[in-house]
Amino acid sequence: MEPPNVSAVTEFQLLGFQNLLEWQFLLFAIFLFIYVLTVAGNVVIIAVASHDPRLHTPMYRFLKHLSFLEVWYTSTVVPPLLAGLLARGGAISFPACMAQLYFFVFFRATECFLLATMAYDRYLAICSPLHYPLLMRPETCAKLVAVSWVARVVTGALLCLMISRLNFCGPNQIDHVFGDLPPVMRLSCSSVYVTRMVIFALSITVLCVCFLLTLMSYGFIVAAILRMPSASGFPKTFSTCGSHLAMVTIYYGTMISMHVRPNAHLSPEINKIMSVFYTVVTPLLNPVIYSLRNKDFKEAVRKARTERGHVCGLRARGGFLLR
Template sequence: MGPQNVSTVTEFQLLGFQNLLEWQTLLFAIFLFIYFLTVTGNIIIIAVVSQDQRLCLPMYTFLQHLSFLEIWYTSTIVPPLLANLLSRGHAISFPACMAQLYFFVFLGATECFLLATMAYDRYLAICNPLRYTSLMSAELCTKLVAISWSAGVSTGFLPSLMISKLDFCGPNQIDHFFCDLPPLVQLSCSSAHTTEMAISVLSIAVLCICFFLTLVSYVFIVSSILRIPSASGRMKTFSTCGSHLAVVSIYYGTMISMYVSPNTHLSPEISKIISVFYTVVTPLLNPVIYSLRNKDFKAAVRKIMRRKCGVYGVRVKGSFLVR
């Protein structure tokens, strides 16, 4: 008789930050505030890009998709985390856990592809400004966005499928604040060597390759910036690109440390701290850095605010005239 799936676990208990019981209320307030800022900020970015015709450029199309992605990416993780902090322990069913795992991997991989694409777009804009319009056409932009999303969707299937096929006989407590790959592999009562190796190979393929392509693009960008004759121009451009690279490095660095070397098991406390960076912090920082460091975007925000305030002012004035 062949081997059968002997899984008896029907739900998992997410322990979250139970080692910080006295800080639960403060952590809830902090994460809720960051989540509110992340969702609100990204919605504003999407709305501004949609309303201003001057922002109908590939760079802002990529930014719009990144903002849309970050809303769903952080919403996959933070609301269950907030529920966990309120209840001091959160039960999640096996199917819901697998669904959260899939969307986490799918959206995280899509972000990697989008960040690499955005770095390539900046490389073309800075290193080939005269040919940028012809090189980064609207058709190519659409194709790159479609490839990024499609590759992310495909990437999410393998880890979630392989994890769902493992046997979970108990215990069912995940010492984490979401259904992440390493703690789930550690809970399995069946041999997970093949799963660990597959996840490692997939992580290297997605994270390391995307990070390498992003890094190469910024190397060419920096070399081009150094050739700018104006010192103020060099500093301004380098400051903007440096901010982008810093946030991208935080995202890739924390992700690589977690998933490229599955045999190097970090302590649960360290894993949680690292996970906070790429699930809570970078969804806020990425769009903020890409938008607030851009003068055209800030000009578009001011224009929309003046228009809205102007309309409001006319209505107020009209009401006084009626009186």
């Protein structure tokens, strides 16, 4: 007899999109293109926000951390997904699956807290502009960022510890694009009631609470905008807040549907599409929503390109003269 808490399954087979075999190469090209754009866009945000002194504000401090997180968040899922598309399915060892699950939960929970923090930052900037420099000092920003990163380590470790202590006797086929919590637990041959309740409680705490705080912040922002005596900046401010809120709503909506609302009646294909959306598409939307629509950031990008062009021109002319 096997000892308890020891998994008979040593690896999982990720089925991915095997029901779309004729579309494997096209899906690979699409996901690779999105992944390259996501990494490049977020790296540009980090570089420009770090280089330009005008962007050394609390908003862009948070945005740099969000961009750094997005690079690693999407890198946790997309490269194994691309490898599986090329191989028309792939295997992942049990320890590798737990590692992927840990980093996925850790980055996802951290992003929820960062999005709520950024919404609170915009609330203070618009609703309390006179007190904003005092309330959002560099020390305060550093503490908020530290809490968002450090506190979520425990969340990921707790969930992965509970999953790793389950028994997996077979089958070992995960009908999903990566080792997410619901499809992995469905393969367990032991009771998952306690684990499911803990996941539900943490999901309510992290997802729903952060989502409600974000909605409250943007609700106060919209109310403040409507009370503005001058309508000169109303369209731009309302459009920016509206795009932020739309992205946040889509991001939280897909994750809450996956991890809070019972999804047993949803087909595996729908679950795959929803997972791909918040792991592949959303990290690409963040650079567009939070930076490329911002006038200050676009001016900083143009300035950086101009300075780089001048430097390259001087180097080229210098090299010509040396010859």
